[in-house]
Amino acid sequence: MSTTDSPDAPVHRSGFACLVGRPNVGKSTLTNALVGEKVAIMSARPQTTRHTIRGIVHREDAQLVLVDTPGLHRPRTLLGERLNELVKETLGEVDVVAFCLPADQKIGPGDRFIMNQLAPLMEGRRAVPVVAVVTKADLVDRGRLAEHLIAVDQLARSVDRDFSAIVPVSARDGYQVDELTEVLVAHLPEGPDLYPGGELTDEPEQVMVAELVREAALEGVRDELPHSLAVVVEEIVEREGTGEPSAGRPPMLDVRVNLFVERESQKAIVIGRGGSRLREVGTTARRGIERLLGTRVYLDLHVKVAKDWQRDPKQLQRLGF
Numbered sequence: 001m002s003t004t005d006s007p008d009a010p011v012h013r014s015g016f017a018c019l020v021g022r023p024n025v026g027k028s029t030l031t032n033a034l035v036g037e038k039v040a041i042m043s044a045r046p047q048t049t050r051h052t053i054r055g056i057v058h059r060e061d062a063q064l065v066l067v068d069t070p071g072l073h074r075p076r077t078l079l080g081e082r083l084n085e086l087v088k089e090t091l092g093e094v095d096v097v098a099f100c101l102p103a104d105q106k107i108g109p110g111d112r113f114i115m116n117q118l119a120p121l122m123e124g125r126r127a128v129p130v131v132a133v134v135t136k137a138d139l140v141d142r143g144r145l146a147e148h149l150i151a152v153d154q155l156a157r158s159v160d161r162d163f164s165a166i167v168p169v170s171a172r173d174g175y176q177v178d179e180l181t182e183v184l185v186a187h188l189p190e191g192p193d194l195y196p197g198g199e200l201t202d203e204p205e206q207v208m209v210a211e212l213v214r215e216a217a218l219e220g221v222r223d224e225l226p227h228s229l230a231v232v233v234e235e236i237v238e239r240e241g242t243g244e245p246s247a248g249r250p251p252m253l254d255v256r257v258n259l260f261v262e263r264e265s266q267k268a269i270v271i272g273r274g275g276s277r278l279r280e281v282g283t284t285a286r287r288g289i290e291r292l293l294g295t296r297v298y299l300d301l302h303v304k305v306a307k308d309w310q311r312d313p314k315q316l317q318r319l320g321f
């Protein structure tokens with residue numbers, strides 16, 4: 001019998017957890033707190049996390065891959081419907097779902113909508129365990145927290161289900177973040193690391209780059225451009241003759257990015273007077289991209305109008321949704 005078969009060998013677990021919840025409930029912040037570094041692009045505004053961004057929690061005894069889904073919400077536009085399909089697909093494949101419900105807000109129709117979507121996944125032979133995570137626990141006192149935990153329990157009972165656990169956390173001050181990791185890891189199957197080598201994120205570079213540009217482009221003008229901006233990375237190529245591999249110097253990268261808006265007026269907002277805003281966006285985004293990719297970057301931004309792209313399936317496909 002080899003040593004690995006020994007009953008005393010420590011168990012190693014690995015698998016996927018998916019964070020769901022209404023927009024703005026703290027999913028991105030929690031992902032960052034669990035992983036311990038900034039991986040998801042955070043925002044004070046709802047529904048900016050369009051892509052499924054994963055972070056990886058590495059532990060001696062486990063590897064937990066987190067999927068931070070876009071806010072699961074009621075479909076209003078075609079884009080919304082696509083998002084919801086994506087969310088459902090993602091949910092079917094994970095080992096455990098973490099349903100985030102903020103402590104400082106009463107359970108509302110949005111939460112009940114998500115609960116109804118989760119209910120069918122929570123029964124049967126291939127049932128997915130759902131852990132209720134009461135986020136932003138720092139914002140309420142003990143009494144209100146206790147009341148909220150009861151309301152959360154009742155939410156599951158209202159659809160004849162039970163949460164596997166209910167865990168209050170605060171991503172802001174770290175309260176119970178490690179406990180939540182324990183609870184999620186306990187639901188993972190035994191297995192080796194899914195991402196050996198310890199990469200922090202398996203998000204394709206292009207998506208991360210697009211998120212950084214999008215974030216910079218929305219800064220200060222979110223009210224004017226809430227959901228009307230799509231960012232597509234056209235290419236990331238090495239500039240010839242710029243690297244010195246022997247000296248450990250990576251080549252400079254040319255990064256070409258298109259920003260799509262729906263109207264000429266929005267194009268003018270993004271570009272600013274005499275191109276001043278676009279230059280600022282470029283500088284901010286370039287710094288982030290250089291940190292992300294660990295090398296010098298020349299960032300080339302183009303702003304284009306794609307009329308009504310949120311409602312046009314062809315445009316959506318072209319824009320990568």
Ligand SMILES: Nc1nc2c(ncn2[C@@H]2O[C@H](COP(=O)(O)OP(=O)(O)OP(=O)(O)O)[C@@H](O)[C@H]2O)c(=O)[nH]1
Pocket residue numbers: 021022023024025026027028029030042043044045046047048049070071135136137138139169170171172173
């Ligand atoms: N006080 C407090 N605020 C928090 C906590 N976690 C998140 N927030 C705040 O809540 C807001 C929303 O947090 P996000 O992490 O962006 O929420 P999200 O669910 O990822 O939002 P979407 O990307 O829109 O789906 C931000 O302003 C955060 O700073 C927490 O534990 N305590």
